[in-house]
Amino acid sequence: MKKNCYQLLDSKQLFTLLAVMLLSFASYAQSTVSGVVRSEGDNETIPGVSVLVKGTTRGTVTDLDGKFQVEAAAGEVLSISYIGYSTKEITVQGGQTQYDVALVSSMSDLSEVVVVGYGSQLKKEITGSVQTISGEDLADMPVSQLAQKLQGQLAGVQINQTTGRPGQGMNVRIRGQLSVSAGSSPLYVVDGFPITGDIASLNPDEIQDITILKDAASTSLYGSRAANGVVLITTKRGKAGQSSVSLNVYTGLQNVPHYNRLEMMDAVEFAQFKKEYYEDAGRDVPDMFQDPSQYVGQTQDWYDALLETAPITNYNLTINSNTEKMSTSVVAGYFDQEGVVLNTDYERFSLRINSDYTASDKVKIGFNLAPQYIRDNTPRTDGSRGTGILFNALHAWPNMPIYDDEGELTSFNRFPAETGNIFAYPNYVRSALEITNETKQTNLLSNAYVQYEPIEGLVVKSSINAEISDSKYFNFTPSTVTAGINIALPAVASSIRDHYNNFSWLNENTATYTKSINDHNFQLLGGFTNQKFRRERTRVAADTYADDRLPTIQGAININRGGTISDVQEWSLTSFLSRLTYNFQGKYLMTAAIRADGSSRFGAENRWGVFPSFSAGWVLSDEGFLNTSDKVSFAKIRGSYGVTGNNNIGNYTQYALVNNTQNHVFDNTVVPGAAITSLSNPFLGWETTKQFDIGFDLGLLDDRITFIYDFYSKNTSNLLYNVQIPQEAGFGSFTDNIGEIKFWGHEFSITSRNTEGRLVWTTNANISFNRNRVEALADGIDRVYGSYHITQVGQPFGQFYGLNKLGNYMNQADLDNSPQVPGRSTVGSIKLEDVNGDGIITQGGDNDDRTIIGNPFPDFTYGITNNLTYGKWDLSIIASGSQGNHLYMRHLYSTANLDGVFNMVAKATDRFRSPEDPGEGIFGTTVGGGNVTGIERDWANSNFVYDASFFSIKNITLGYNIGKIANVVKSARVYASVQNVYIFTPYWGGPNPEVSQDNGSGDGGNLSPGVDLTGYPIPRTFTVGANITF
């Protein structure tokens, strides 16, 4: 039998190992020391204080009464630390077992222990670029996803909510990282387990804290998956000491405010527009538009009809049960959000059980188990014309009835062709209500570990982690409705069932040796890991149902072969990792780390990637020349350099695949057909990012003000790229590692305790400047075009590209004296810039007049959070913003279609009508039909590009601390919160300036960022809540 890594889990070897470790209880126990930790000023006991025996992994935290118990021998040093207090060290004296400790309040959180990759470090000693945020700080925000809570809170991390569909749409980009075709989402690591899904489904109330690793020194231990940054999530664990029960609950209502909605014509304006359309063209005005005033008060607002005020509710029950050897934390959650679009519902049942068992002072065992069930239903709200209900509703004619005379929803609407109506429309309210679009997910995330300390300072740890995710999607469109337009009713009823089953396991084995010799402190980490992922998918598409009430597969007359798929995707990853940290007197700091990843995704000739990093820091404030200063309480400079990878290159991209669905037919009989449809590349590998970071941390006035600055510069090369090849070859592309992008940026964060005393006012603010430039694409290729984007060497990625609008041709003389689109330009039509100066306007080809017309990337993004506490009251205000980015208002191709087919944006009332009545200049003449208006509508041009800078007040929460109630409730707090309070923006194309839809270009939005096709609006949410501890 061949030995291989896969057999690792099947073999008895590991279990033998675990057994050996379990049985090896050490015989030489230390004595137990115990004590109470208090705050020096008010003499209150402090729960949750970390008590560590220095140089070992023994340690505990104080219970709710501030008490602790730990095993320590005489001469060992207890390090007692807590956020907001200076760390205290006490040497254990022989004979003394009781220690009462008073901690001195400090503004500095440098004594905080921060979770880093494969371990934890004192914040003071960190040499990379790392930011942490506590789950507690995020608790009050009434949203379902962690990423929503993090918006604006982290320097260098741009988080956009691209759609309001519950549970979806968060786009997280660390340090502007992007790629042509590999993903750009960070790696999420939950309790040490790099999960394969994203974190949208994670119950945020399970989270203890979050660490964002940004530079290569911090991330390189995650090797080929680290280039997009790493987010470490630590879930709540039981703390030694007393048991407790706490309940967090909030409930509220969501709605879509009226401000910032895209303003469309009302029925009168629309009828007036149509009337003018026919008059201007010299055609007869259809009867229904002869008298626009007949529609006064008759506007049918289809968009508004799809919206409703919807409830949101969240319950979380946390139980901490702690005994001397066993500590367990259970978080049970129920979250229910009905959407602001009709028939939207998102429901999550979640449970997490984290247990740690201290078998002896040498052996610790732990288990985490986190099952979840999520059910959601969302109408097909997002998407382009013809597929997205919201888009379609937005420009449905405002004189088209939503309800009939009996007050029933109409079913099908079509006006006579002579009115200029070329499409038939379903009733979109019905579409939202009657189409089922449901996903049910069952997830299980679990970890088990055993940790053994055979000799002092050496900790050996082995863990097994498993992630199971099962998702079932079901869509049924009955014959009575359609999501799209222009399909006669009754339509062909159709269903899609899509079932994904994912299973990923990870085995990690690490050894950490910590040693201090005099003032030299070392830690050496070594490890070996194996991970494997398998996804099985079955999709069945069926249509032509005899009965809408029975949408079973067998109830369909047709199985749609093209939409029916079964597929298996697998990858495996084997890694070796090591890190050495060293410091001298906690003052001169150094870390070196390396990971080697072997991956099934990489070509046979290029199987292993090695990812090293090095970083160093110098705590200046510990030097004599600075530590006398009473202004500067802390100062550290640090620098790092390292190499990381991005392995999101697809599972089988290296192989030439034979597609066996190239079937044909002879004499009415299908015959199987197969052909090679892709080229192989045995040298295919990861994308490589080399990153340099330099930064400094500053604490002023006893750390009342702390300041962090980072500059980074990174180069991503070997971009996974589908190099277009001439299709005379029979293939469209060759997947290769090619091209290079340079990224650089500055990040500033400041924390200031503005006032102290009875009113405590703290401000956290951050601002980030991220830039990128394409350095190279493939040989001979210096640009890649999208429909309205270009990615070009020497320019930033994904710039908006098209013709530059100068205005409209104001009169005949203007037309005669200006370059034109031959055969198409007329007086009043769009006037474009003749960029190449050849006297005519051309789109594409050799005489192209297209140019860069906008930038989807902001000049800078920023966030500001203010927390105020006054006695028992607390108030927090969270805001974030983005400056200088543009959006491509793609929906104008339909919402401002000058052919009068759809309802129009209200601004189009001021279009060009004649040289005497030229309008505002945004929209041109309607005369001439598609030959004329098609230029403005169908050619990408700057008329679509608008400033989408915004400043958004994300959340305001006001809380009141009731405190203790009788003997039952230990503490209680009530609060009221408003989420998504107000967005200040010049953008007029819709309510969400963070929108970005990739319009089906299939690149995940990488090459085509910043496209607004209208999407699910993000609601404003009003909630009241309570946190009660028993």
Add this chain to the structure above:
Amino acid sequence: MKKINIFIVLLGIMTSSCEEFLTLTPETALSSATFYKTEADFEQAVNATYAPLRSIADDRSWLLSEMRSDNTIYARNINFGATEQQEDISDHALPDAQGITSNGHVLSQYRQDFLIIARANQILSVIDEVEFDETSKANLKGQALFLRGYAYYELARYFGGVPLHLTPVTTREEAALPVTPEEGIYNQLISDIQTSISLLPVRSNQGVGRASKGAAQMLLADVYITQKKWAEAESLLKAIVNSGEYELIANYEDVFSESVGNKNNIESLFEVQFLEGPEGMNGNFLYSFMPRPITPDELQPITGTSNTQGLDGEGNNIPTPDVIAAFEDGDKRMDASIAYVEIAGSDRDYKVYPYIKKFAKHHELNGNHGINWPIYRYAEVLLFLAESLNEQGKTTEAAALINEIRNRAGLDATAASSQAEMREAIFKERRVEFAFENKRWFDITRADRVQEIIGAFGQKALANPLDYYYPDGHTFRSNAFTNITKYYALPASEAEITPHF
């Protein structure tokens, strides 16, 4: 310490030999390493080589050939936005510069032909290395060569010179080749088709619908006629006649495939196969040929479907007044080929439009029919033979053949007596006999009459836009009929990435 040693040893065992763990081949797809090993593999590979023909017949050929000719035209629906790509082809207003055009239909035709070529190359490069039954191997090779020859012939007729790929591309560097002049393309395709004639069985011994010896002989005859190699064409065409495999069907209307029945009939030498239903093998070209906007009620009598839906947008491939006029009085083919429909939603005062009836066969579901597309039928063997005889001075023999065709159409014998008259008679006969079968454009190009015929047609159309389906007060774009060329320019998207053009 002993326990630590055990750990280290175990770690060592675990880390050994990871290569197998890291080798994961796709479970749900075959790869090049596992395919092209058996007879069944090659059968599938050959089947896949036919597959692009469906897309070509359904979406492109009628656009690039028939609508480019004076037989059909693009009918503007002024309420709808510009879809200038089709319009540019129909109006001879294709933008081109330095022999390159951005037209997407030209691009698509080019790519589909090269897809056939690449698949054939893959087969031909390895089939001789694999041992299996020699008879089936010869048949499969013959089909692959036929298809490669056919695809190059399409390319040669549309573009003249193109890159010549004869072996499969395996690396990025091999993808782009220089343009081989037209003559070189013809030399290769003639050689391919000649070999396929020697390898392929006659129709009665071949799988239904597959390329047979007769189809290959006809393809080569077509090539020779284009090259004006009349004697070579004559001998191939006579071999087809003498094979006894084919005959004319008495009633012209019965010649054409229905959605399910009457496929690969006795008059058919080669046709593109479709299948109605959910398998994805269906066509919907009939819908492309409808004047628009058409309501379900107007469309239903034509398609006979149970779930008819209306069509918006622009009408394509609408018969011109010129082709209608080309039918002689009493020609039975007229009513079999063209019918009329009244479109209430038309912006024209006169709301009746002609449409192609030849292929308008009833089928079950909207947008999904199985009507086969004719490529070669026996009537063309006879008219080709007539043409090659006439060109060699055997005008009397030619008259007998053309009259066979005219008889079936209910027409009197041809009045043509001189060689020149007969040449013109055959040219006209072909126009009506094969109306809308994508023959007309190539008849014009091989006769070198592009400027003469299309130039005159364009002038007439520009002068009478109402006759060419424009509503009152509307006319062609100002660049219509300004770029009348025999060949299409090469596609821009390919030009951008090949260093050779």
